[in-house]
Amino acid sequence: MKIFYTSSYIVKKNTSKPLFWTVFIWPITLLMGLEVIITEKDIQTFGLIMKEGLFSIGIPLYALIAVVFFSQMVAREFYIGKSERVLEFLIAMSNNKTQFYGRLLGTSMIVLISNLFYVAIIVIFKEKLSQIGKLLRQFSFLDTKRFLEFLIALSLFSIFVILFSVLVGIETRDVSKISQHLGSVYLLIVSAPIINLISNDFIQKKVLLYVPFFNIPGIDLQTSLTDILIIFGTNIFTLIVFVIGLQRLFKKRVEVQ
DSSP states (O other): OHHHHHHHHHHHHHHTSHHHHHHHTHHHHHHHHHHHHOOHHHHHHHHHHHHHHIIIIIHHHHIIIIIGGGHHHHHHHTOOOHHHHHHHHHHHOOOHHHHHHHHHHHHHHHHHHHHHHHHHHHHHHHTSSSHHHHHHGGGGGOOHHHHHHHHHHHHHHHHHHHHHHHHHHHHOSSGGGHHHHTHHHHHHHHHHHHHHHHSOHHHHHHTGGGSTTTTSTTOOTTOOHHHHHHHHHHHHHHHHHHHHHHHHHHHHHHHHO
């Protein structure tokens, strides 16, 4: 119960800030801008690119547009400063474990709800006779099975981005340097597809296949069901271990503070 109390406090605190709404409308603003500038040729080119790089390009691109801009908020929630820690412990009256999972649930809810809103906007645009609608209809080559695989892969990749941001927040000693330290998260997002693109088949199938996070952009429309299950399994297991490790690290940082 205390976890939900803490998470609701985190949601209310962050959604009341003007900075949140600035970040929130960014993907929507981008869509509006694309409506004006894209041409028929751009739409055709985009369709060809997505058929070849739906996972390797589409997932990191979406993370950069709709997830990574929330990383600043996530990292700040896990920054351990005396004033912030005392204030939130008084409000939530909870232990370190409850605080950690409450903050994680609260920030994740903000990112999730925001992205569900973006999906709703995308669906609306897809049904319209607009340039964005034509752009989105380029994904018509996806069947139900591949679409579900894409959603799962996108969710796993996005969760990693959130947890990387949590790590930055916990490990940062100076709140003014959070933005600078988040550069490593952006670098990971960009490097994952690049590593897959420059790797040969042997490295992709024998090495990267078993490397969590980096194996997600390695999926393509020809990837077998067995390999996909291996990729999803290794990532889910790693995320569980990652969360447990972050909780223990958070506890140590609070005790040291």
